[in-house]
Amino acid sequence: xxxxxDKTFVPFIDQSTLNARLDALADQIDRDYQGREPLLVVVLxxxxxxxxxxxxxxxxxxxxxxxxxxSYEQTASTGTVREILGLYESVAxxxxxxxxxIVDTGLTIQEVRSQLEAQQPASVAIAxxxxxxxxxxxxxxxxxxxxxxxxxxxxxxxxxxDGLGRNTREILVLQE
Ligand code: IMP
Numbered sequence: 001x002x003x004x005x006d007k008t009f010v011p012f013i014d015q016s017t018l019n020a021r022l023d024a025l026a027d028q029i030d031r032d033y034q035g036r037e038p039l040l041v042v043v044l045x046x047x048x049x050x051x052x053x054x055x056x057x058x059x060x061x062x063x064x065x066x067x068x069x070x071s072y073e074q075t076a077s078t079g080t081v082r083e084i085l086g087l088y089e090s091v092a093x094x095x096x097x098x099x100x101x102i103v104d105t106g107l108t109i110q111e112v113r114s115q116l117e118a119q120q121p122a123s124v125a126i127a128x129x130x131x132x133x134x135x136x137x138x139x140x141x142x143x144x145x146x147x148x149x150x151x152x153x154x155x156x157x158x159x160x161x162d163g164l165g166r167n168t169r170e171i172l173v174l175q176e
Contacts, residue, residue, distance in 0.1 A: 002155070002172055004165040009155050009172035013147060018157065018170065021146050025127065026057030028144065029097070033060045038095045040064040041087070043112065046101030049158035049166070050129040050146075054099065065089060069108055082111040091121045101158050102130040106140040113140075130154065130171075152176075
């Protein structure tokens with residue numbers, strides 16, 4: 001059990017389950033990218049631990065770079081603007097694997113994907129540790145999903161609550 005600020009979190013996905021799933025995901029990526037050199041584009045901050053643990057397991061030659069997404073409300077009619085920060089190299093002709101911690105509504109990753117696609121990469125695939133299918137608000141193709149989970153708030157292994165709680169080896173869930 002872990003208390004972060006006013007909330008209590010209980011164990012959800014333990015270390016050995018996580019490790020086994022990461023092994024399987026890495027095997028799948030290795031197979032799919034034989035003969036290519038993918039570029040992992042990691043969405044900070046939440047995905048940094050997942051990305052590191054995944055990349056350690058890959059044997060295909062690969063590169064990594066990190067981006068942030070800044071979201072802000074413009075007007076009620078134009079809605080939320082999501083801007084990519086920190087992508088200084090071109091992804092043109094690259095085999096991009098976008099690495100996310102969690103796809104919730106899917107709006108963030110979908111926007112990132114379409115902005116990257118404007119640079120004409122050779123391919124774009126999304127790898128996410130977690131996915132909440134019932135929260136999806138947009139069609140988004142996820143090539144690699146660690147775990148599909150119910151629509152509950154999770155924490156740890158990179159995921160935060162108000163900036164805290166990222167530093168655990170397992171994933172926890174908000175106690176109901
Ligand atoms: P969305 O898919 O655009 O709704 O947003 C995904 C982002 O919301 C993720 O990258 C996380 O930063 C954050 N997020 C969504 N669900 C959770 C959760 O259960 N715990 C922690 N962060 C979450």
